[in-house]
Amino acid sequence: MDKRVLDKIRKCLALSKSDNANEAATALRQAEALMKAHGITDADLELSTISQHSATCSTAAKPAQYLVSLAAVIGEAFGVTPVLTSTFTGSRVEFIGPTPQPEIASYAYEVLRKQVVDARTDHIKSQNKRLKRSTKTRRGDLFAMAWVSAVDDMVSQFAQPQSEKVQALVQQYKAKTYGKLSETQGRAARSQRRDQSSALAGLIAGRNAQLHQGMNATQRAQLEKR
DSSP: OOHHHHHHHHHHHHHTTOSSHHHHHHHHHHHHHHHHHTTOOHHHHHHTTEEEEEEEEESSSSOBHHHHHHHHHHHHHHTOEEEEEEETTEEEEEEEEETTHHHHHHHHHHHHHHHHHHHHHHHHHTSOTTSOHHHHHHHHHHHHHHHHHHHHHHHGGGOOOOOHHHHHHHHHHHHHHHOSOOOOOOBOOOOOGGGHHHHHHHHHHHTTOOSSTTOOHHHHHHHHHO
16 A cells, blocks of 8 residues: 555545535545545555564574563553564564554664663673583573563553554554464573572663663654653
8 A cells, every 4th residue: 555645545534524514525535536546445544554663683583582572571561562573684573553653662672672682791791701601691691581571660651552453453464464473482591590690680780771772862752752
């Protein structure tokens, strides 16, 4: 569907609610004519309110669990549905929902993703150098999972659950765009008793996450409008 045509139809439909009877009738006729000429139905118009916006997830085709969990947290908070996709260079998260929420969600994900990745790297560097690399990686992943858990509490203030209507439209959009999808929790890290200090450190660090950090003025304004 041509976005310009859809925009014209929406403008006409908005004018069709005018208090001016003649203006309203003319606008409605124009909207109906455009819809007929381009084969656009009422259902098409509803589905066109759903869009998607992508964000980088990982350089791995199967990302770590904490990155997938962060996408789920952002999806819940911003009323969008995350879909993980593989690329030649790794993986991305596609956020799907009513415009402009997917774009705002992708901004939030990019900002928080950078912070958790940097925090995880610093935590790994702080570990005893004599530890095995696998142990450091495991502790880093547990730190990051706890970090995301703490951020979940922070972003809940933006929570905007999807209505049943939006959920249905998102399902239609996903089916049309991706076909059948499977679920994933990402690459999980096994926990050992001695790793609990890493999880605690992640919880503490996550409480200091800054959602607005790294956003430009326009992006911050979009987020604050919510």
